[in-house]
Amino acid sequence: MHLLEADPSGISKLMFIGTLGMLTLAVGIIVFVIFHQRKVIRYQMEMKKMENEKQQILLNASIRFQEEERQRIAADLHDDAGPLLATARLYLNENLVNQEKAQQLQSIISAKQIIDDAILLIRNISHSLMPPTLKNFGLESATTDLFQKINGSGVINASARFHDYRDRLKVEQELLVFRVVQELVNNVLKHSNAAFIHLTQNCSGNNLYLRIHHDGKGIVQSEFDKLNQATQGLGLKNIASRVNVLNGKIFFEIDPSQTYFKITLEIPKIPIV
Amino acid sequence: MCFYFIAFSKSYTNYILTLRLHVLFEYILITSFLYFSFINYKIKFLLISLLPIFIIYYIYDYFKNGNSTFGNIPTIIEFLIFILFIIIFFYESMQEDFQIVLYKKINFWLCVGFLFYTSGNFFYILLVEKFFNAQLSVKNQLILIYSIVTIIKNIIFSLSFLLKETPQITNNSISYAPDLDLEPTRTNTN
Numbered sequence: 001m002h003l004l005e006a007d008p009s010g011i012s013k014l015m016f017i018g019t020l021g022m023l024t025l026a027v028g029i030i031v032f033v034i035f036h037q038r039k040v041i042r043y044q045m046e047m048k049k050m051e052n053e054k055q056q057i058l059l060n061a062s063i064r065f066q067e068e069e070r071q072r073i074a075a076d077l078h079d080d081a082g083p084l085l086a087t088a089r090l091y092l093n094e095n096l097v098n099q100e101k102a103q104q105l106q107s108i109i110s111a112k113q114i115i116d117d118a119i120l121l122i123r124n125i126s127h128s129l130m131p132p133t134l135k136n137f138g139l140e141s142a143t144t145d146l147f148q149k150i151n152g153s154g155v156i157n158a159s160a161r162f163h164d165y166r167d168r169l170k171v172e173q174e175l176l177v178f179r180v181v182q183e184l185v186n187n188v189l190k191h192s193n194a195a196f197i198h199l200t201q202n203c204s205g206n207n208l209y210l211r212i213h214h215d216g217k218g219i220v221q222s223e224f225d226k227l228n229q230a231t232q233g234l235g236l237k238n239i240a241s242r243v244n245v246l247n248g249k250i251f252f253e254i255d256p257s258q259t260y261f262k263i264t265l266e267i268p269k270i271p272i273v
Numbered sequence: 274m275c276f277y278f279i280a281f282s283k284s285y286t287n288y289i290l291t292l293r294l295h296v297l298f299e300y301i302l303i304t305s306f307l308y309f310s311f312i313n314y315k316i317k318f319l320l321i322s323l324l325p326i327f328i329i330y331y332i333y334d335y336f337k338n339g340n341s342t343f344g345n346i347p348t349i350i351e352f353l354i355f356i357l358f359i360i361i362f363f364y365e366s367m368q369e370d371f372q373i374v375l376y377k378k379i380n381f382w383l384c385v386g387f388l389f390y391t392s393g394n395f396f397y398i399l400l401v402e403k404f405f406n407a408q409l410s411v412k413n414q415l416i417l418i419y420s421i422v423t424i425i426k427n428i429i430f431s432l433s434f435l436l437k438e439t440p441q442i443t444n445n446s447i448s449y450a451p452d453l454d455l456e457p458t459r460t461n462t463n
Contacts (some may be wrong), residue, residue, distance in 0.1 A: 011403050018396030019418055030385055032361045037375045040367075058406040222290050 028084060038195060053228060053240040058244065068234070073125060080121050088114040112134040124144025130175070139174040140165045140201075143181055156189065169208065170270040176242050177210070180250075183239050184212055184263055191220035192216025193263075203269070224252045243267075285340065292343040293335055300327055300351050303387060309382045313365060320358060325389050329352065348398045359384045359391075382433030386426045391423030427448040 019241045026218055032260050054111050091111035134142035140162045147160040168174065179200070188197050194216025219227070248267040255262060304324050331347045338344070355422050362384055366375050375381050397419055404415055 011400055012414060015396045015415070016418070017398075019393055019422075022392035022395050023389070023422075031362065032386070033367060033381075034376050036367055041374060109444045182460045273353060 033211045057238050058241040061234055062241040065234050065238050076125050081118050084114050084118040134178050138168045139178055144180055157196040162201040164203040165201055167271050173270050176246050180239050180242050183235055187235055188214045192218055206269050207271050208267045213260050215260040219252050220254055221252045287344050289340045296348050301365055303355055308386045310362055345398050352395050359388045377436055378434050378438055382429055386429035390426040
């Protein structure tokens with residue numbers, strides 16, 4: 001007040017200091033906002049880097065899984081189909097024509113039996129690679145079939161319900177989704193000790209949703225993320241990498257009632273042309 | 274500016290009236306800009322609610338003081354409102370799960386320009402009437418401060434329009450479809 005009642009030069013000084021103070025304050029606020037944003041961006045860049053590393057782990061896991069799958073098929077063919085066919089060949093050697101008729105017949109029957117076994121074995125290998133129900137009748141039939149088989153074992157109460165699956169997905173997409181479901185169900189059967197497992201399907205907009213409920217020991221999203229970062233264990237990494245290929249999302253959670261676990265899959269639909 | 278010069282040439286009353294209209298126009302313009310910049314509806318509502326209150330107060334001030342003053346007190350209130358809302362805008366933008374970096378947004382730099390303008394001219398508007406009878410050299414100093422602040426504001430405005438808003442971060446949340454939960458156990462009411 002003293003300054004305001006003084007001469008104009010005093011007021012001028014006050015105005016100059018006041019303006020400078022206000023401008024400093026404004027600059028301070030702006031600098032704070034910008035630096036805060038830069039800090040947030042740096043943090044997000046680090047997160048992105050971690051995400052890339054995670055992707056790399058998933059890719060490696062996927063490659064390793066493919067190799068293991070090939071080795072398994074090779075082992076199946078070499079150890080099972082190979083000896084079977086070799087045995088059949090032994091029965092059908094050149095000496096067969098010199099043998100008695102009864103012995104010839106016995107050898108042919110044995111060889112036929114072995115060849116039938118080999119056919120069955122190859123069919124099983126082929127089915128494990130591409131389930132015929134999935135190829136011919138689609139995801140709904142293959143999944144329902146899978147759950148019926150599990151239920152039929154009597155170990156666990158399993159059921160699947162598709163609410164809205166009028167339009168089939170692209171074959172490659174269906175196979176990937178089926179593999180994810182298979183892996184999830186396998187995990188539940190192996191680790192959760194659940195009494196029931198239930199799958200529900202629905203659609204919303206351009207997305208397909210699948211949710212698996214089970215009442216066993218499960219995991220939540222944070223545990224899934226943690227296990228995904230770990231170098232050991234292929235199952236969950238395979239799920240994550242397949243979901244990634246599908247451009248989808250997967251979410252693990254526990255029901256608020258704490259009585260059962262939920263695993264939700266969100267997949268953008270690519271219909272068959 | 275042309276409007277100002279026409280008013281200058283006519284009379285002092287027109288000059289005061291033009292200044293008052295300028296403040297009113299400025300308030301409505303900046304309020305509209307801030308209204309569309311905010312996301313929070315409560316803040317939007319508060320901002321728009323202040324508009325008629327300010328206009329009524331401004332008209333009241335005009336009828337009370339007439340042409341004796343250009344209305345520096347309402348202008349100071351206007352500046353305080355804008356400084357407050359600009360700070361709220363910065364806070365809201367910092368909280369937001371942003372797709373575009375804040376300092377790459379046109380709105381941010383426009384707000385920076387307004388903040389410079391309001392804070393830089395705050396004391397000038399507050400004390401301007403004390404300088405009516407001051408020497409020419411003091412008046413020139415005032416005009417210099419006002420001009421520098423206004424030029425900085427205009428440079429910030431011009432540069433802000435050169436910015437390209439490019440998205441940076443994508444949202445990764447899962448949206449659930451309805452009807453996926455377990456069917457509730459039906460209880461027999463009969």
